[in-house]
Amino acid sequence: MVPSKSLKIVVCIKQVPAVPDMKIDPATHTLVREGVPSILNPWDKIGVEEGIRLREKYGGEVTVITMGPPQAKEAVLECLAMGADKGIILSDSTFAGADTIATAYTLSMQIKKMIYDIIICGRLAMDAETGHVGPHLAELLGIPQICYVKRVDVDIDRERVIAHREVEEGVEIVEAPLPVLLTVMKGLNEPRLPTLKGVIGSRRKEIRVINSSELGGDMSKYGLKGSPTSMKKVFPPPLRKPKMILQGDPKEVVESLVQVLLREK
Numbered sequence: 001m002v003p004s005k006s007l008k009i010v011v012c013i014k015q016v017p018a019v020p021d022m023k024i025d026p027a028t029h030t031l032v033r034e035g036v037p038s039i040l041n042p043w044d045k046i047g048v049e050e051g052i053r054l055r056e057k058y059g060g061e062v063t064v065i066t067m068g069p070p071q072a073k074e075a076v077l078e079c080l081a082m083g084a085d086k087g088i089i090l091s092d093s094t095f096a097g098a099d100t101i102a103t104a105y106t107l108s109m110q111i112k113k114m115i116y117d118i119i120i121c122g123r124l125a126m127d128a129e130t131g132h133v134g135p136h137l138a139e140l141l142g143i144p145q146i147c148y149v150k151r152v153d154v155d156i157d158r159e160r161v162i163a164h165r166e167v168e169e170g171v172e173i174v175e176a177p178l179p180v181l182l183t184v185m186k187g188l189n190e191p192r193l194p195t196l197k198g199v200i201g202s203r204r205k206e207i208r209v210i211n212s213s214e215l216g217g218d219m220s221k222y223g224l225k226g227s228p229t230s231m232k233k234v235f236p237p238p239l240r241k242p243k244m245i246l247q248g249d250p251k252e253v254v255e256s257l258v259q260v261l262l263r264e265k
Contacts, residue, residue: 007060013044015075016127043122049191080202081194087207094212097224100132108140138181
């Protein structure tokens with residue numbers, strides 16, 4: 001059956017510091033990104049792959065959007081090399097230091113200007129691990145959201161999405177009308193590796209860089225100024241030395257452990 005329409009898919013991505021190189025600014029308590037090796041957030045890569053698969057199945061267009069410094073272009077190029085069609089970078093010093101609320105507001109101001117059927121976000125970003133941006137973005141756009149998605153099907157004619165989402169008891173099947181926002185889990189797919197042809201082609205695809213003046217909106221809601229979340233102190237957790245180490249035959253170790261637990265109540 002030929003789909004009655006094609007899909008306009010927007011995938012929100014984030015370039016995150018490589019974990020061993022993550023640094024915190026002692027003055028602002030925000031992540032230091034300039035000059036720090038970065039990667040495309042793994043959960044967002046799953047989102048890009050799913051967007052491409054949906055386009056391949058139903059037709060349409062995949063646009064990736066990110067908020068970040070100029071170096072975020074490398075993450076966008078990786079997505080374009082995978083097969084995404086267009087890229088948008090929201091980049092301005094005004095956006096710096098944004099918490100999840102300010103980030104969602106910034107993304108929403110651009111997405112409101114676009115035509116979209118499905119917005120895909122990674123479940124969380126590995127640098128902050130809050131999982132807040134996707135749900136808050138859906139609220140700002142006034143569209144339904146389905147989180148923790150592990151399978152996606154689309155009924156083009158009925159303009160609805162059917163998603164399998166992970167819950168504590170197992171899997172829940174949820175149906176929602178388009179447009180809709182999805183946050184995706186590991187296990188949904190295996191992201192493809194960019195081909196040499198894709199890497200070369202990515203340099204010819206459209207990437208728009210948008211600053212705060214072009215984006216418009218309420219400037220007091222951007223960046224550090226628009227972030228109600230504040231951090232008093234950031235520090236690594238102290239290393240804990242083991243209280244005791246039980247060694248020997250597994251059966252004897254288990255018996256000893258039970259006695260210790262009973263004694264310690």
